[in-house]
Amino acid sequence: MDGEINDGGPAFPVDACYEGGVGRQMPRNEGMSLLDWFAGKALANPAIADSNLDENETALLCYSQAQAMIKVRERINASAR
Numbered sequence: 001m002d003g004e005i006n007d008g009g010p011a012f013p014v015d016a017c018y019e020g021g022v023g024r025q026m027p028r029n030e031g032m033s034l035l036d037w038f039a040g041k042a043l044a045n046p047a048i049a050d051s052n053l054d055e056n057e058t059a060l061l062c063y064s065q066a067q068a069m070i071k072v073r074e075r076i077n078a079s080a081r
Helices: 034-043 055-079
Strands: none
Touching: 034 055
């Protein structure tokens, strides 16, 4: 691996679709990454949100937990194959 971080892919991808009744096609939207979604969920944890960490420490902790969740997800998916 070349040092790239696995962001888990899109959290809420939306395929190209037609906008409600006006016939205008909307492009595919990848949305936020799963890594970003997991970090946001980690931030909602009261143990993190109510900590005495500064903003940078909090962000690092949330993304660290999100990366751990991605790694566990990879292992689970690999063992299911």
